[in-house]
Amino acid sequence: MNLVIPEINWSAIGPELTLSITAMVLLLLSVVASPTARRAIPYLSLLGIAFALLLCISLWGKSAYAFNRMVVLDNYALFFKIIFLITTALTVLMSIRYLKEQGYEHGEYYVLILFAAVGMMFMASAADLIIVFLGLETFSLAIYVLAGFFRAQPKSIESSLKYFLLGAFSTGFLLYGIALIYGATGTTNLKGIYEFVSKAPALTDPLLLIGMGLLIVGFGFKVASVPFHMWTPDVYEGAPTSITAFMSVGPKAAGFAAFLRVFLYALSPLQTDWIWILWVLAVLTMTLGNVVAIAQKNIKRMLAYSSIAHAGYILVAMVAADELGTASVLYYMLAYAFMNLGAFGVIILFGRKGEENVNISDYSGMAAKYPLLAAVMAIFMFSLAGIPPTAGFVGKFYIFSAAVKAGYIGLAIIGVLNSALSVYFYLRITVMMYMRSPEKEFAKLEPSPAMVIALIIAVFGTLQIGITPSHYLNLAKQSILALM
Amino acid sequence: MVSLSSYLILSAILFSVGVVGFLLRRNIIVIFMSIELMLNAANLAFVAFSRFLDSMDGQIFVFFVMAVAAAEAVVGLAIIMAMYRVKETVNADEMNLMKW
Known part of the structure; x- marks a missing residue:
């Protein structure tokens, strides 16, 4: 028997390896180390993240396959990996004081965040549906x-249960879709699927079409697009706020990373079959997200619906599917990471044990007492609403101009109207902060240095990406060459 | 020899039973079992395709799915346990602290 040893190429998964090893060491440390040494765990995890980030930057521009064509290293994967690492780092920074206040200062928290980041990174660099599935899980x-x-806390455990049951349910759909695509094409390799599908363009194999539909269900769930969004508000409201922040960016970006690679690369010859489904999903997602967000009183729920709406904008860019459209998905994801994490950072800082301040009315009069914090929150709200000169504005501009350029003018108009609608509920918070008198006495805020650093990074990112957008758009354009 | 389509029909039936069970049953443990049934329906489809396409990929995929399903069972049962300690129920209708 002929045994071929596959090429391994460890360096291609350097960032993932770094994070995995850091996570395992920290897991051990959180069990055996003394309580004082355990306080170093968040800082050690930041060290691991920084090292992985350096590796990502040093790998930029290289392209290679690893593990027998299971994993691919290209700029597209690296761009998403950098987004995940920034998200993870900001989440860790925002969590340190929050966990202490809530009395859950356990090392496993950081270990789990690192493992989640590893999964997301594998999902972005998947060259095979097996890796998409494993990364997702x-x-x-x-x-x-x-x-x-x-x-x-009953709310936290309930949100965990709801997320688990619905998440596992959607995994079932994704897996069945993969099985049917495997049956139709005879391979789970994305390149193999692309070659198979492009050889027979007028293909009407029902297995392939049903499999594709099931994949849309599975990915649609992870990126929280309507009608697979039911879990989002409940889970976002109940989960610890730092995890809500992480969840609203990380899994969404990972979902889109794999969604784009599977649909815009492997299944691109079938574009006429799936593009109208995404068109409908984009319209539903944007509209429902924005309309329902207006009625929310809890700020975490409002941001949950806002995150649904943002998934809708990204779907618009996916429908456009050309160079600008795909690049604007990457650009928007980067901008969204900074502005959304920043907004959640302010919510974490403003709330505390016993006085959570999660209702929008709790923000009234905040500017008089904390002018700087209110200004920071206002920047994130302007960016989420898409007001220049912030990153959110440029991102939406790229997305809608890509849609117009690709001929989807109706979709672009619906998107712009939705964006106008969203200004109402984002600016309502700003109005509350600046133009209302406080409803109650605010307790003294003591921001931790880590939180201050996280907010500075988020503000800087939001403004920097918005003021010099062409640099970041060029990086995004370099990244998507692998898909074209 | 049993034909490929009979395997696929069986797997589709199992999958549908899982989906319907997930949507209709109210006991969280039974809902979780329905999810496992969906995963196993996919496994059956993988193995059947693998046999008829004469390729090993599908069978390898099944090993990964089984490992992931085991991990999922661990996490899921732990979450259900934690919830039972707080609320003393496994009825899905009583998960109603948050609604829009």
Whole structure:
């Protein structure tokens, strides 16, 4: 028997390896180390993230396959990996004081966040549906646990349970879709699927079409697109706020990373079959997200619906599917990471044990007492609403101009109208902060240095990406060459 | 020899039973079992395709799915346990702290 040893190429998964090893060491440390040494765990995890980030930057521009064409290293994967690492780092920075205040200062929290990041990174660099599935499950399992991390709080555990049941349900659909695509094409390799599908363009194999539909269900769930969004508001409201922040960016970006690679690359010859489905999903997602967000009183729920709406904008860019459209998905994801994490950072800072301040009315009069914090929150709200000169504005501009350029003028008009609608509920918070008198006495805020650093990074990112957009758009354009 | 389509029909039936069970049953443990049934329906489809396409990929995929399903069972049962400690129920209708 002829045994071929596959090429391994460890360096291609350097960032993932770094994070995995860091996570395993920290897991051990959180068990055996003394309580004082355990306080170093968040800082050690930041060290691991920084090292992985450096590796990602040093790998930029290289392209290679690893593990017998299971994993691919290209700029597209690296761009998403950098987004995941920034998200993870900001989440860790925002969590340190929050966990202490809530009395859940356990090392596993950081270990699970790191493992979730590893799963997301594998999902972005998947060259085979097996890796898409494994990456998805790796980060999902970690986040199911993290959502219920405040395990004595009924809301937290309920959100964890809801996320787990619906997440596992959607995994079933994804897996069945993969099985049918495997049956139709005879391979799970994305390149193999692309070659098979492009050879027979007028293909009407029902197995392939049903499989494709099931994949849309599976990915649609992870990126929280309507009608697979039911879990989002409940899970976002109940989970620890730092995990809500992580969840609103990480899994969404990972979902889109794999969604784009599977649909815009492997299944691109079938574009006429799936593009109208995404068109409908984009319209539903944007409209429902924005309309329902207006009625929300809880700020975490409002941001949950806003995150649904943002998934809709990204779907618009996916429908456009040309160079600008795909690049604007990457650009928007980067901008969204900074602005959304920043907004959640302010919510974490403003709330505390016993006085959570999660209602929008709690923000009234905040500017008089904390002018700087209110200004920071206002920047994130302007960016989420898409007001220049922030990153959110440029992102939406790229997305809608890509849609117009690709001939989807109706879709672009619906998108712009939705964006106008969203200004109402984002600016309502700003109005509350600046133009109302406070309803109650605010307790003194003591921001931790880590939180201050996280907010500075988020503000800087939001403004920097918005003021010099062409640089980041060029990086995004370099990244998508692998898909074209 | 049993034909490929009979395997696929069986797997589709199992999958549908899983979906219907997930949507209709109210006991969280039974809902979880329905999810496992969906995963196993996919496994059956994988193995059947693998046999008839004469390729090993599908069978390898099944090993990964089984490992992931085991991990999922661990996490899922732990979450259900934690929830039972707080609320003393496994009825899905009583998961109603948050609604829109």
